Amino acid sequence: MCSILSTRLLNICISSFCKLQRLDKAEAVIIDGIRLGVLPNVVTYNALVDAYCRFVGIEAAYAVVRRMQVAGITPNVITYNSLLAGASRQCQLSLSLDIFEEMLNLGISPDLWSYNTLMHCFFKLGKPDEAYRVFQDIILNNLSPDRTSFNTLLNGLCRNGYTDNALMLYRNLKRHGCELELITYNILIDGLCKAGRLKAARWILKELENSGYIPNAITYTTVLKCCFKSRKFEEGLEIFWEMKSKGFTYDAFAYCTVAGAFAKRGMLKEANDCMEAMLKSGISPDIVCYNTLMNLYCKEGKFEAAYKLLDTMADEGFECDNYTHAILIDGLCKAGNVEEAQRHMKLISSTGSITNLPAFNSLLDGVYKAGHAEFAMKLFKLSKMKDEFTYSSMVHNLCKERKFRSASKLLLSCLKNGMNILKSAERAVIRGFRDSGFRRGARELQSKIRMVKFLQYETVDHEMLRESFWFRQIATPFLCHGPWNIPLVMYNAFMYRSERTKVFAAAYCCLLRNKLQSHR
């Protein structure tokens, strides 16, 4: 009895030190405990594994797992959930899969947390199919998805372009009387805002308030960002003042959003004031704040200050990320110092192997604008990674040189690759043809664009239809009130796929179960 109590005390001690990121202290306490005859158990080691995952790395966490095995303690689901969450946090998909497999091999059956984490990981990596398969697994393993499962699903659907499916899932959850959390509404509002569907977002905001919740700082920041994105600057500022008066500016989020919006409008003084107000209110800057400041210094042309900021960041223990480098490289290019930008690009590509497409895009644009058109074209052709900005920048630059034929070729190849191009780039080429007297060329290009888009849309659309259908069927098994209300078309599809029918039935049963439980 005594030893159980002591181990419990030990665990409380360990978990406190782990939360404070004092892993050295935690380790010391374990050694002291062993010396005094208090042996650590699974709980002790699990706290350590989680802390190592969060603050050090997966490898270090695995070292703890090996240590516990040596000590004769078998890792359990919670150990593996921590490892899984750690890998997911770092977006290491293959590692997550390995961990999951290892877990299965050891005969540890995953619980809801394991599945939720895995699902989140797949969504984060832009693999909604895999994520959906995980959701299927939850049901096939006779587990009931909880609120977090649905929140993760909603968030993942929104982030992967399935806003409609997310909305449908939301409606069905609501219709079945599931109690929604504030976070659920926030997820949806953010997803809808980012998809540019302001009307729907406003509607959900209203439903949030109708269900008795009060919008929190996150809701406000989401709406704030949305205002600036849709160029409702004044409205955004008003919301910011409201946030201030309600005490929702206790962290850096709102300040960085507003400062970023000011900077984009060229109102550098106001942006600076905003950041200064933030620092004055005692918020300690994080990496995003530093990047926002970096952007301001670059836009103002204060490169000395920018480099000094790099030193400050290093002193404070912050490592530069892709944003930092992209901002600096873009700033240097826009200031006409392409050589320095190239030097910095070389520096970051020599130290890390991570690709930084925004930085590359800025540099490419800078090189072209500095008069090295051929070199830029060579870089463009050599690069494997291209996005809509890469193409748009090239098209714009070609148009400036009045090379409309090459520009239109590039534009069409961009669309054929299934990528969008900025509307401005499209307009530039068409206007270019028209203004230089090639009215027919302009018309031809327009119809070609329409054609390519149509073909693209056709293939994409079928894909989307099918996808959305499966999502509706499984991820939102509550689309219909019951199997008896399924539209005939869907019913036929169920008949073809007995396995999916089974999943649907299981999902429906589990929903009923949840409903019954919540009524009790």
Added chain:
DNA sequence: CTAGAATTAG
């Protein structure tokens, strides 16, 4: 395990 901020264009 789930929600908000920072970069490229216009």
